[in-house]
Amino acid sequence: MSGKLVESRIVIWDIPDSRTLFGSGYYGKPLGIPKPKGTDFDAPLVLDLIEGCYLVEKNKLKVTHINGKAVPLAEIKKICKKQYVDFETQYFVFQDLRDKGYIVTPGIKFGCDFAVYEQGPGIDHAPYLVQVFRPADDLTATEVVLAGRLATTVKKQFILAIPKIKERKVDYVGFDWWRA
Numbered sequence: 001m002s003g004k005l006v007e008s009r010i011v012i013w014d015i016p017d018s019r020t021l022f023g024s025g026y027y028g029k030p031l032g033i034p035k036p037k038g039t040d041f042d043a044p045l046v047l048d049l050i051e052g053c054y055l056v057e058k059n060k061l062k063v064t065h066i067n068g069k070a071v072p073l074a075e076i077k078k079i080c081k082k083q084y085v086d087f088e089t090q091y092f093v094f095q096d097l098r099d100k101g102y103i104v105t106p107g108i109k110f111g112c113d114f115a116v117y118e119q120g121p122g123i124d125h126a127p128y129l130v131q132v133f134r135p136a137d138d139l140t141a142t143e144v145v146l147a148g149r150l151a152t153t154v155k156k157q158f159i160l161a162i163p164k165i166k167e168r169k170v171d172y173v174g175f176d177w178w179r180a
Helices: 015-023 049-057 073-083 087-099 141-153
Strands: 002-006 009-012 045-048 062-064 103-106 114-117 128-132 157-164 169-175
Touching: 009 015, 009 049, 015 045, 045 049, 049 062, 049 073, 049 087, 073 087, 087 103, 087 114, 087 128, 087 157, 087 169, 128 141, 141 157, 141 169
Parallel strands: 002 062, 128 157
Antiparallel strands: 002 009, 009 045, 103 114, 114 128, 157 169
C-alpha cells in the first residue's frame, strides 16, 4: 500500500487501498467525511504523520513525495519531530496503545494528546482521553482537576500516560470522578 506525503499529511489516493487501511484499524480519515460509517466511501484517506510513521515502521505503508521519490522512515520521523512537541515521547505512547489494539486519534478537540477507542470511531465513543506526561514533568492539583472536569463533562476517563523509554514500557494512571 502506498501514500503520498502532502505537506504534513499522508494521502492514500487509491480508493480500495483507502477502504482497506481504514477498515484494518481506523487509520486516518476519509477526505471530506467527518464521521464515516464503515468502509463504504469514495474518498482518499488522509493520515496524520504519526499514524503514517507507525504504519511505515510496521511495513504496512510505503510513502513517496509527490514526485514519486521514496520517503524513508528516518525522513518521516525527522518531519514528525518538527510537527509534534516531544515527538519521541508522544510516538512511544501512540505505539504502545496501537500495539495493544486500541484505536488512537488526535485528542486536540478535548485538550489532550490522544482520544482512545476500544473498537473505533462510529462504533463506540472514545472512552479515554490520554495525556502524555514525562516522569520529570510537574503536575499540579489544578491541572488534574481541570483535566478531570473536562473528561467528566464529555463522559470519558482521563488517563496519564507516563512513558519509561529506557525500560521500554508505559505506565498508565486513570482518574475516576464521582460526586460525594
